[in-house]
Amino acid sequence: MIQKLSGIFRPSSAAVQSAKLLSLTGAARTASSKPALLSQACQQGIQHSTSSSEAASDCLAGSKAFHACYLSASCMPDTSSMSLQHYATAASVDSTAVPAALSSKHCLSDTAAKHDCKAVDSRRTLYQQVSSNAKSGIVRKRAPSADRPDHTSKPARIMGSSKGKQAQLSRKGLTDLGQGAQVLYYPRMFNRAEAAEMLTSLQTEVAWQQKEVTVHGKRVMQPRMVAYMADEPSLAYTYSRQTMIPDSWTPAVRLIKARLEQETGAVFNSCLLNLYRNGRDHMSYHSDNEALYGPQPVIGSVSFGEARAFILRQNSNHACKLNFALGNGDMLTMQGTTQDHWMHAVPRRLQCSGSRISLTFRKIVCPEDLQS
Ligand SMILES: O=C(O)CCC(=O)C(=O)O
Numbered sequence: 001m002i003q004k005l006s007g008i009f010r011p012s013s014a015a016v017q018s019a020k021l022l023s024l025t026g027a028a029r030t031a032s033s034k035p036a037l038l039s040q041a042c043q044q045g046i047q048h049s050t051s052s053s054e055a056a057s058d059c060l061a062g063s064k065a066f067h068a069c070y071l072s073a074s075c076m077p078d079t080s081s082m083s084l085q086h087y088a089t090a091a092s093v094d095s096t097a098v099p100a101a102l103s104s105k106h107c108l109s110d111t112a113a114k115h116d117c118k119a120v121d122s123r124r125t126l127y128q129q130v131s132s133n134a135k136s137g138i139v140r141k142r143a144p145s146a147d148r149p150d151h152t153s154k155p156a157r158i159m160g161s162s163k164g165k166q167a168q169l170s171r172k173g174l175t176d177l178g179q180g181a182q183v184l185y186y187p188r189m190f191n192r193a194e195a196a197e198m199l200t201s202l203q204t205e206v207a208w209q210q211k212e213v214t215v216h217g218k219r220v221m222q223p224r225m226v227a228y229m230a231d232e233p234s235l236a237y238t239y240s241r242q243t244m245i246p247d248s249w250t251p252a253v254r255l256i257k258a259r260l261e262q263e264t265g266a267v268f269n270s271c272l273l274n275l276y277r278n279g280r281d282h283m284s285y286h287s288d289n290e291a292l293y294g295p296q297p298v299i300g301s302v303s304f305g306e307a308r309a310f311i312l313r314q315n316s317n318h319a320c321k322l323n324f325a326l327g328n329g330d331m332l333t334m335q336g337t338t339q340d341h342w343m344h345a346v347p348r349r350l351q352c353s354g355s356r357i358s359l360t361f362r363k364i365v366c367p368e369d370l371q372s
């Protein structure tokens with residue numbers, strides 16, 4: 001369930017949730033970032049909410065969220081009261097973020113230059129309220145959390161340019177991309193020891209193959225290795241004119257599937273596995289919108305090995321992107337209308353030398369041999 005956000009200045013659990021809405025990598029860095037880029041994400045209605053236990057313990061993200069949202073607000077219509085609530089609640093968890101956000105040269109000059117005074121005033125008033133709220137003690141400290149990921153994956157970011165001036169999303173939770181599209185991100189669903197064990201098993205027990213596929217009419221070798229598993233041989237899967245006949249589940253993949261089903265409540269009957277041998281291996285933009293998955297499929301992915309960027313790009317606005325650094329043991333599901341409105345990719349990363357394995361679980365509801 002996506003948590004609804006409500007209540008300005010109230011440190012309710014919803015407020016703590018909203019503190020996690022959007023966060024930046026740091027006030028200093030974002031002072032030079034482009035509000036327009038961030039606002040694209042907000043204008044698209046992207047919202048991120050998290051489990052309350054994690055939200056309560058992760059207020060650093062909340063503090064930074066104010067800045068991100070403030071920047072975003074500078075490009076939003078005055079009527080975006082919902083968003084303003086988010087800034088307020090985000091700021092209420094850490095007073096230091098508020099002056100940092102408002103003293104940002106970019107923030108003020110850009111706002112003043114591009115937007116009417118009323119909007120600026122309303123935001124200043126908001127700041128004053130938030131600031132006094134923060135002074136009155138509604139400040140939470142970041143607490144140690146066993147749940148917090150301890151690996152090198154970076155939190156997800158909203159991207160607006162290839163230069164990387166972008167906001168990061170909080171670490172765990174459901175992101176509402178608007179238009180009924182949602183992404184559930186759960187870093188370290190498998191802890192370090194489990195992930196290491198899974199990686200070894202996947203490397204040895206899966207029959208990895210490099211396939212030849214047709215791209216723009218040409219036969220080329222796929223830039224990664226793949227495998228395919230499913231409940232039954234009848235659940236074949238064809239893409240780029242390459243038909244994959246499923247293998248049966250290996251023990252490790254069966255375990256991963258069970259864990260993913262337990263976490264998401266979804267049921268899967270097939271899985272495409274990808275082995276990126278190094279940073280040259282990649283997957284281009286595509287959506288998993290084949291008829292065999294039916295409308296609004298849940299595509300659940302689990303990653304092992306080297307962290308790689310997984311980028312979601314909105315179909316109607318290619319500048320609107322979300323970047324998840326999927327690392328060892330991380331889970332991400334795309335659900336709702338994500339496949340209709342967004343594409344995703346794992347781009348080349350030449351600086352990555354290690355290998356990564358991803359397992360993307362799906363449910364075939366209309367097998368190919370039953371399609372007309
Ligand atoms: O490796 C990934 O995380 C993406 C895989 C993917 O998009 C797919 O298998 O369709």
Ligand SMILES: [Fe+2]
Binds near residue numbers: 286288360
């Ligand atoms: Fe995909």
